[in-house]
Structures are given as structure tokens and as C-alpha cells.
Amino acid sequence: MALRIHNTLTRQKEDFTPMHGRRVNMFVCGITPYDHVHMGHAKTYVTFDMVARYLRSRGYHVFYVQNVTDVEDRLIARMLESGRDWRELVGEFIVEYMAVMDALNVTTVNHFAWATDYIPEIIEQIKGLITKGHAYDVDGDVYYDTTTFDGWGKLSGMVVEELRPGARVEVDKKKHHPADFALWKKQKSGEPAWDSPWGKGRPGWHIEDTAITMSHFGPQYDIHGGATELMFPHHEAEIAQAEALTGLRPFVRYWMHGGMLMVGGEEMHKSLGNFWAVVDALKTFDGEVLRFFFVNAHYRSPIDFSVAAMEEASKSYKRLLDSYQMLSHAARSGREGQSTADASLDKAAETAKARFDEAMDDDFNSREAIAAVFTFASEINKAVEAGVSKEVAQRSVRVLDSFGNILGLFQKIRHQGLAATDSLLDLLAQMREEARKRKDFAVSDMIRDRLKEIGVTLEDAKDGVRWKLK
Numbered sequence: 104m105a106l107r108i109h110n111t112l113t114r115q116k117e118d119f120t121p122m123h124g125r126r127v128n129m130f131v132c133g134i135t136p137y138d139h140v141h142m143g144h145a146k147t148y149v150t151f152d153m154v155a156r157y158l159r160s161r162g163y164h165v166f167y168v169q170n171v172t173d174v175e176d177r178l179i180a181r182m183l184e185s186g187r188d189w190r191e192l193v194g195e196f197i198v199e200y201m202a203v204m205d206a207l208n209v210t211t212v213n214h215f216a217w218a219t220d221y222i223p224e225i226i227e228q229i230k231g232l233i234t235k236g237h238a239y240d241v242d243g244d245v246y247y248d249t250t251t252f253d254g255w256g257k258l259s260g261m262v263v264e265e266l267r268p269g270a271r272v273e274v275d276k277k278k279h280h281p282a283d284f285a286l287w288k289k290q291k292s293g294e295p296a297w298d299s300p301w302g303k304g305r306p307g308w309h310i311e312d313t314a315i316t317m318s319h320f321g322p323q324y325d326i327h328g329g330a331t332e333l334m335f336p337h338h339e340a341e342i343a344q345a346e347a348l349t350g351l352r353p354f355v356r357y358w359m360h361g362g363m364l365m366v367g368g369e370e371m372h373k374s375l376g377n378f379w380a381v382v383d384a385l386k387t388f389d390g391e392v393l394r395f396f397f398v399n400a401h402y403r404s405p406i407d408f409s410v411a412a413m414e415e416a417s418k419s420y421k422r423l424l425d426s427y428q429m430l431s432h433a434a435r436s437g438r439e440g441q442s443t444a445d446a447s448l449d450k451a452a453e454t455a456k457a458r459f460d461e462a463m464d465d466d467f468n469s470r471e472a473i474a475a476v477f478t479f480a481s482e483i484n485k486a487v488e489a490g491v492s493k494e495v496a497q498r499s500v501r502v503l504d505s506f507g508n509i510l511g512l513f514q515k516i517r518h519q520g521l522a523a524t525d526s527l528l529d530l531l532a533q534m535r536e537e538a539r540k541r542k543d544f545a546v547s548d549m550i551r552d553r554l555k556e557i558g559v560t561l562e563d564a565k566d567g568v569r570w571k572l573k
């Protein structure tokens with residue numbers, strides 16, 4: 104069955120056909136590192152991490168680029184109010200961002216593109232837009248003339264008339280039309296600036312993305328992701344810039360937008376006092392539980408974050424972890440040979456896999472996919488109780504791991520398991536030494552031989568004995 108993706112541009116689910124065979128170029132709007140990463144960001148980046156993981160599991164070669172908006176109005180405002188250098192703010196918040204992404208098992212971005220590394224490409228695009236009559240320079244500020252682009256509004260469905268002079272948009276006297284947006288902003292005192300044909304200044308926000316994606320992907324590419332709030336004007340502006348410049352349509356084949364993160368039924372805002380920085384949430388909730396909370400909903404649905412909802416998520420996730428651990432135990436120490444519980448567990452694994460893939464193929468419906476994992480987990484519990492064989496348990500662990508790899512779950516338990524294994528091997532090596540010292544060769548040889556059977560050899564070192572994996 105084909106993978107289908109909901110395309111915001113056409114407002115329907117479409118079969119996924121990448122432009123270049125199995126290669127998928129994917130871009131997601133990154134952060135402006137001027138403040139703490141918030142829960143809305145976390146939801147977005149977990150979503151697209153899952154998208155990249157699923158596409159890769161299906162054999163696509165995903166090249167995932169995310170930008171870092173390291174020069175922008177909000178960053179400059181923060182610089183001016185705090186008296187700190189903008190680069191210092193960027194440094195601080197990008198480090199926090201990376202740490203937070205790590206805690207959420209977000210690992211799939213191939214390249215972080217920093218906007219200020221693309222100033223020459225940005226300038227080239229603006230020059231091209233001016234040459235083609237889509238942009239104009241007013242005393243060092245350059246604007247995009249939205250009336251010259253016939254596709255303006257097609258992504259967000261905004262009614263063009265609403266954006267004409269006299270409508271509710273605030274009028275900036277330098278602009279020809281209220282909807283026109285800045286491509287280049289003239290330097291104001293104290294602001295970072297670069298040389299350009301229009302004088303010293305800095306890029307507008309929207310042009311950064313098209314300069315970056317055209318550098319890496321060319322004039323058209325497969326997937327552009329981001330939060331719904333960015334659809335207008337940001338993504339609309341990207342389309343206007345790229346399509347006017349290259350004449351090629353569509354600029355992006357599949358536009359994907361994630362649903363909003365609400366807090367207690369309201370939009371999250373600093374002014375409402377319901378703002379959650381991810382660093383603070385991580386003090387209370389485990390990163391993987393947070394991730395579970397996000398992927399346990401369809402990415403296009405809004406989700407309501409609350410302490411109660413997180414406690415609920417935590418309980419649900421623990422049920423999955425318990426089944427995972429029971430099954431892992433059976434995979435190590437279950438019975439040899441066959442068991443009457445085998446056939447039903449194999450069947451449950453097969454059903455779970457089919458349901459999981461079907462759900463993910465349907466516009467990455469991770470909510471349905473997780474429902475399949477829960478059904479599988481209860482079958483696992485039954486099979487383990489009934490004494491499933493080692494071999495069949497091992498097969499089911501591999502199926503659970505494949506789900507975990509796509510959803511970005513069960514990662515911690517696997518690492519914890521590995522860390523515990525290391526400590527246990529240390530302990531066994533030590534126990535064997537103790538046995539040898541008291542000349543209990545039966546026990547010391549048994550430990551050595553049994554370890555050898557599982558591929559662990561013991562060797563003498565200056566400070567005692569150390570173990571080594573084959």
C-alpha cells in the first residue's frame with residue numbers, strides 16, 4: 104500500500120511520490136534561539152523526527168535539513184533589552200535546544216543550516232526577485248510585492264482581498280501594499296548587519312528558508328514541515344519567493360503542518376501564565392514520556408498539555424514498558440523448544456505489524472499505530488504468562504524494537520538494560536576472582552565457562568580481571 108501524506112496545499116491526502124526516486128528532501132522550520140524551547144517546539148520536532156524515522160524505515164533516503172534563525176527581529180529585541188550580544192544568546196539557547204532534543208530522542212536531522220551562513224545566497228535571491236519585478240527597494244529596505252504573485256494566499260487559503268490596502272492589516276508607509284513583506288531590512292543602530300547592494304542590513308525571516316533549501320535541494324523539493332502557526336505569512340511567503348524566482352511550481356510537493364499545542368484548553372502564551380519551557384517540563388516528566396504524549400496523538404490534531412494528561416500518559420507508557428521488560432526477560436530466559444503460547448504470539452506480532460504500518464502509511468497516524476502496540480502488549484503479557492518459548496519471544500522483541508525505533512520510544516529501557524549488563528559483568532568477573540582466591544575452582548570455572556558461552560571472555564589485567572566481548 105502506498106504511503107499517503109496530508110498536503111496542506113491541496114487540503115487532501117495524497118500518495119507520496121518523491122521527486123527523485125527514493126531520495127526525500129525534507130525541510131522543517133527550526134528555532135530562533137533567543138529564548139527557551141517551549142512545548143510547542145517539542146511537539147513539532149518530535150513529529151518530524153517520527154516522520155523521518157518512518158520514511159527511513161520504509162527505505163527512503165531522507166535528507167533532513169533544519170534551519171537555525173540566528174538573526175531575526177525577536178532575537179535582536181532580546182539583545183537590546185538584555186544588553187547581551189546576539190551571538191551569546193544564540194549560543195546559550197542553541198545548546199539548550201540540542202540538549203532538549205536529545206532528551207526527547209530527536210536524532211534525525213542531517214544538517215542544521217544557520218541563516219547567517221547563507222547571506223550571499225540570500226542576497227542573490229533578492230537580486231533575482233528585484234530583476235524579475237517581484238521586489239522593490241525603498242531606501243535600503245527591500246520588500247516583496249505580493250500583488251505580482253498570482254499564487255499569494257494559496258497555502259493558507261487567506262482571502263486576498265483581506266490583505267489589500269484599507270483592510271485590517273496595519274499599513275507601513277514604506278510598503279506599496281500592506282501584505283508586502285521584508286526581504287532585506289536596513290540596519291538600525293546597534294543591530295548586526297551585512298553588506299548588500301542596498302546598503303548594510305540583514306535578511307528578512309522568510310527569505311532565509313528559501314535560500315537554504317535552494318542551496319541544498321535545488322528549486323523544488325519534497326516535504327516542508329512546520330507548526331500550523333507558520334503557515335501564514337511565513338510559508339506563504341516562501342512559496343511566493345521561490346515560485347516567482349524560479350517559475351517552477353510547486354516549490355514544495357507536500358506541505359505538512361502539525362496541530363497546535365494547547366495548555367489547559369488555551370493557547371500557550373507567556374502572558375497567560377501557562378507557558379511551559381521544555382527544560383522545566385523535563386524536571387517533572389521523563390523525556391520519553393513527553394515524547395510518548397506527543398506521538399500518542401495524530402500530529403495534525405491539537406493536543407492539550409496538562410499535568411493530569413502527562414500523569415495519564417506516564418501510566419499508559421509504563422504499561423508498554425512493563426510488557427517490553429517481561430518479553431525481554433522471556434527472550435533471554437524463556438523455555439527452549441516450543442510452547443503452546445508460541446503460535447498466538449507470532450500471530451499477534453504479525454497483526455500488530457500490519458496494523459502499525461497501515462496506520463503510519465495513513466498520514467503518519469501514530470495514534471492508531473500506538474493502539475496496535477497496546478493490543479500487542481496485552482498479547483505479550485498473556486503469552487509470557489503462558490510460558491512462551493525463547494525463540495518466539497526474541498522475534499517479538501524485534502518487532503517491538505522496530506516500533507520503538509520508528510516512534511522514538513523504548514530507547515531508554517534498552518540503554519538502561521545495556522548499562523545494567525555492564526555492571527553485572529563487572530560483578531561476575533569480581534565474583535569469579537573471589538571464588539578463585541578461596542580456591543573454589545568449581546564455581547570460578549563455571550563462571551568463566553558460562554561467560555564464554557555467551558561471548559564474554561575474562562582476562563587478567565594489572566588491577567584485577569576485566570571482561571571483553573567477543
Ligand SMILES: [Zn+2]
Binds near residue numbers: 131132133312337
Ligand atoms: Zn521557516
